[in-house]
Amino acid sequence: MAAPFSWIKPDPHGIYVEPADAWVDPSKPVALALVTHGHADHARGGHGETVATPETLAIMELRYRTGAEDDAGEIPHRAIPVEYGETIRLKGGVDATYIPAGHVLGSAQILLEHAGERIICTGDYKRRADPTCPPFEVTPCDIFITEATFGLPLFTHPPIADEMAKLLDRLAAHPDRCVLVGAYALGKAQRVIAELRAAGHVAPIYLHGAMEKMCRLYEEHGVELGELRLVSDAKKDDMRGQIVISPSSALNDRWSRRLPDPITAMASGWMRVRQRARQRNVELPLVISDHADWGELTRTIQEVNAQENWITHGREDALLRWCQLHQRRARALAMVGYEDEDD
Amino acid sequence: MEEFAALIDALVYTRSRNEKLRLIAEYLRATPDPDRGWALAALSDGLDFPAVKSSTIRNLLKDRIDPVLWTLSRDFVGDTAETASLLWPAPEHPPSPPGVSETVELLGAMNRKSVLADLPRLLDRLDPSGRYALLKLATGGMRIGVSSRLAKTAFAQAFDVEIDDVEEYWHGLQPPFPELFAWAAHGEDPPDTENLPTFRPFMLAHPLDETVVDLADYAAEWKWDGIRVQLVRAGGGGDAQTRLYSRSGDDISATFPELLDVLPVNAVLDGELLVRGVHQGGEEGGAASFNALQQRLGRKTVSKKMLAEAPAFVRLYDVLILEGEDLRKLPWTERRARLESLIDRLPDSHFDLSKVVEARDFDHLGEIRGGSRDEAIEGLMLKRKDSPYIAGRRVGYWYKWKRDPLLVDCVLMYAQRGSGKRSSFYSDYTFGCWDGDPDQGAELLPVGKAYSGFTDEELKKLDRHVRQRTVNRFGPVRETDRSLVFEVAFDSVHESKRHKSGLAMRFPRIHRIRWDKPPHEADRIAALRALIQD
Numbered sequence: 016m017a018a019p020f021s022w023i024k025p026d027p028h029g030i031y032v033e034p035a036d037a038w039v040d041p042s043k044p045v046a047l048a049l050v051t052h053g054h055a056d057h058a059r060g061g062h063g064e065t066v067a068t069p070e071t072l073a074i075m076e077l078r079y080r081t082g083a084e085d086d087a088g089e090i091p092h093r094a095i096p097v098e099y100g101e102t103i104r105l106k107g108g109v110d111a112t113y114i115p116a117g118h119v120l121g122s123a124q125i126l127l128e129h130a131g132e133r134i135i136c137t138g139d140y141k142r143r144a145d146p147t148c149p150p151f152e153v154t155p156c157d158i159f160i161t162e163a164t165f166g167l168p169l170f171t172h173p174p175i176a177d178e179m180a181k182l183l184d185r186l187a188a189h190p191d192r193c194v195l196v197g198a199y200a201l202g203k204a205q206r207v208i209a210e211l212r213a214a215g216h217v218a219p220i221y222l223h224g225a226m227e228k229m230c231r232l233y234e235e236h237g238v239e240l241g242e243l244r245l246v247s248d249a250k251k252d253d254m255r256g257q258i259v260i261s262p263s264s265a266l267n268d269r270w271s272r273r274l275p276d277p278i279t280a281m282a283s284g285w286m287r288v289r290q291r292a293r294q295r296n297v298e299l300p301l302v303i304s305d306h307a308d309w310g311e312l313t314r315t316i317q318e319v320n321a322q323e324n325w326i327t328h329g330r331e332d333a334l335l336r337w338c339q340l341h342q343r344r345a346r347a348l349a350m351v352g353y354e355d356e357d358d
Numbered sequence: 359m360e361e362f363a364a365l366i367d368a369l370v371y372t373r374s375r376n377e378k379l380r381l382i383a384e385y386l387r388a389t390p391d392p393d394r395g396w397a398l399a400a401l402s403d404g405l406d407f408p409a410v411k412s413s414t415i416r417n418l419l420k421d422r423i424d425p426v427l428w429t430l431s432r433d434f435v436g437d438t439a440e441t442a443s444l445l446w447p448a449p450e451h452p453p454s455p456p457g458v459s460e461t462v463e464l465l466g467a468m469n470r471k472s473v474l475a476d477l478p479r480l481l482d483r484l485d486p487s488g489r490y491a492l493l494k495l496a497t498g499g500m501r502i503g504v505s506s507r508l509a510k511t512a513f514a515q516a517f518d519v520e521i522d523d524v525e526e527y528w529h530g531l532q533p534p535f536p537e538l539f540a541w542a543a544h545g546e547d548p549p550d551t552e553n554l555p556t557f558r559p560f561m562l563a564h565p566l567d568e569t570v571v572d573l574a575d576y577a578a579e580w581k582w583d584g585i586r587v588q589l590v591r592a593g594g595g596g597d598a599q600t601r602l603y604s605r606s607g608d609d610i611s612a613t614f615p616e617l618l619d620v621l622p623v624n625a626v627l628d629g630e631l632l633v634r635g636v637h638q639g640g641e642e643g644g645a646a647s648f649n650a651l652q653q654r655l656g657r658k659t660v661s662k663k664m665l666a667e668a669p670a671f672v673r674l675y676d677v678l679i680l681e682g683e684d685l686r687k688l689p690w691t692e693r694r695a696r697l698e699s700l701i702d703r704l705p706d707s708h709f710d711l712s713k714v715v716e717a718r719d720f721d722h723l724g725e726i727r728g729g730s731r732d733e734a735i736e737g738l739m740l741k742r743k744d745s746p747y748i749a750g751r752r753v754g755y756w757y758k759w760k761r762d763p764l765l766v767d768c769v770l771m772y773a774q775r776g777s778g779k780r781s782s783f784y785s786d787y788t789f790g791c792w793d794g795d796p797d798q799g800a801e802l803l804p805v806g807k808a809y810s811g812f813t814d815e816e817l818k819k820l821d822r823h824v825r826q827r828t829v830n831r832f833g834p835v836r837e838t839d840r841s842l843v844f845e846v847a848f849d850s851v852h853e854s855k856r857h858k859s860g861l862a863m864r865f866p867r868i869h870r871i872r873w874d875k876p877p878h879e880a881d882r883i884a885a886l887r888a889l890i891q892d
Contacts, residue, residue: 169431169444269782333430
């Protein structure tokens with residue numbers, strides 16, 4: 016009989032599931048990829064077969080077919096959809112179950128079962144409520160493979176309602192300017208829009224062209240975003256007193272010259288640190304993240320209560336230290352290619 | 359404390375000077391005495407609480423959270439006060455937050471022992487922004503891009519009073535400045551500052567440009583390449599105090615302590631601060647180049663070694679007030695005569711006189727200017743002989759006639775985005791010269807960087823050029839295809855290890871954009887090196 020858990024092999028390019036010859040979120044092209052969610056660093060193109068939720072597959076298809084994203088990927092050769100809660104049997108006696116991760120539309124934890132052993136790969140996740148996707152489900156397992164993007168005790172994401180109030184207050188104080196919010200084009204932008212709607216903001220929201228198709232995709236999947244307009248179709252004066260959303264890369268770009276005296280905001284967990292906000296020339300930092308903060312990471316490790324915790328990417332040193340202090344077995348995996356600058 | 363913390367946060371995220379002024383002025387108008395006075399002190403000169411040190415904060419935190427997690431967090435944030443403000447384990451039901459005055463009072467009452475119990479009690483009463491403001495206030499350095507001068511300007515703006523008056527009354531008053539607020543905000547009599555070493559605004563000069571002046575009416579002096587300073591001594595007998603101010607009115611006394619006990623009379627003197635060093639050539643030497651002076655600027659404390667190697671002295675231009683007599687309304691010739699007789703009473707170790715340059719006529723003066731090779735000379739000053747000493751820049755009284763800049767043709771190599779309103783434009787340019795014959799495979803080596811000298815229209819064209827001609831990107835920097843020539847103007851060139859070319863320019867700016875010139879006709883490193891003056 017094989018040694019416990021010898022069927023799963025962490026590799027710099029992803030988690031390799033040997034009996035199934037499958038990879039979780041591989042950063043290189045493989046024959047069979049199990050993809051947790053649609054962010055480009057986890058969902059690369061060029062694989063033979065891709066197993067993911069229907070939403071994630073739709074996101075991948077949109078990104079790689081339209082060329083809207085600056086990514087080298089291609090359309091998956093064969094897309095295999097798996098609904099939340101559904102289990103798919105892979106070769107070599109491996110079962111894969113997709114469980115909500117609460118990160119973005121379609122995001123899933125992948126539960127892998129083989130020879131009576133259970134391993135969960137979280138991909139990216141958060142524990143806060145998000146109107147654009149179902150919440151993270153705590154699922155018992157033997158090995159819990161977690162992210163650690165915000166794995167430092169200083170990261171506490173404030174309630175999102177507070178950040179929305181900050182944004183709307185600033186908007187009301189400057190009726191002749193606009194507030195330009197830099198937000199990740201997949202997930203963060205739609206969540207901010209949905210939260211603004213929940214806060215009672217009914218005015219049209221103006222979008223950078225790179226946001227449009229993803230917002231439409233969210234709407235097709237039942238996420239209501241209200242009236243959206245394109246900046247390219249608008250006159251400068253129409254946007255006074257309005258909210259504009261763009262990728263953060265466009266915040267200080269010449270694209271923003273067409274806006275009426277924008278107040279630069281950015282929606283990101285990194286905005287908790289003043290110097291990070293200053294480096295990006297941000298005047299209105301909004302601490303909004305789709306990743307678990309320190310409290311969520313440590314609470315999740317306790318609730319899942321796995322025998323062992325593996326940490327994929329982020330600030331793994333501190334989370335490793337926390338596990339050590341709390342007598343929990345943990346190891347850091349050296350993974351390449353997972354980016355988190357704009358989250 | 360909440361309003362003060364909100365102000366600090368807003369200032370951290372604001373780059374525009376006008377917006378900073380507006381924020382501070384609004385706070386000063388809306389906040390009651392004496393809170394606003396303490397806030398003004400914190401923003402301008404800083405408050406000193408000896409019991410609270412960065413190490414105190416660190417130790418308090420390491421008692422409360424794991425030291426390894428503390429260190430990892432501190433390294434990530436890069437600032438002890440901010441890290442502590444984020445990591446402080448706040449009680450579930452915090453007691454009501456303190457006001458600014460109460461905070462200052464409590465901080466002032468702490469000693470090295472009591473701080474360990476009292477500072478935590480204060481931190482418990484605040485949210486993260488409040489804790490940040492508290493710790494910044496307690497450790498003295500706000501570092502939020504607000505200078506003392508800016509805070510005073512905001513005060514003047516808040517109450518619609520003259521900044522020159524604020525400067526004049528400021529010094530010698532103690533936080534929370536009740537006299538200052540009584541005067542500016544409540545319309546009472548201004549504070550009495552006759553015996554205080556206060557700053558008087560400088561008289562400034564216009565560029566001469568095409569103007570020709572008659573030397574019968576104007577006197578000429580060298581314009582020295584140091585920093586313009588005002589040295590002030592005031593007060594009676596044993597209470598006399600001396601202060602040194604920069605051109606902006608900031609108190610830089612601590613940076614040049616050797617000048618604080620050498621003035622034997624009460625006076626307000628205008629001059630150029632220089633450091634002694636290797637004689638740079640020319641008749642008027644004795645001062646090192648600006649490079650040497652730069653080593654001493656911006657320091658809060660000065661080492662003995664530095665004082666010995668690069669001692670400062672003041673080359674005097676003018677006298678504003680002498681032994682209680684205000685000379686500012688007198689003509690320049692009379693002030694000059696008073697200065698010339700005063701210089702005999704001053705120690706020549708720390709003072710000399712900026713000599714008047716004699717010339718037959720304007721053309722002759724031009725020749726003298728052209729022949730000046732002393733590195734400590736920036737050009738000439740022309741002062742109308744009947745000019746009073748008036749704050750600011752008045753047409754017709756004083757002119758500056760800088761040395762002609764040196765010029766070389768360089769090739770644009772890299773461009774970086776600017777900041778503020780230029781943040782979407784590639785406006786900072788690095789350019790280079792050839793290290794040999796470009797037709798024989800020579801390479802371009804960077805020799806300098808400039809971000810001025812062009813119009814807004816030209817900036818748009820340059821921005822377009824950079825975007826279209828990018829061959830490489832390194833973060834915020836773009837490398838261009840090296841097809842554009844700049845005629846670069848600069849004041850001087852020095853040996854430097856900072857650039858691969860071994861040369862560094864002083865005050866480089868874009869003189870002309872040579873859209874027409876092929877890059878292989880740009881200058882070589884050797885041509886630039888030949889312009890070094892020793």
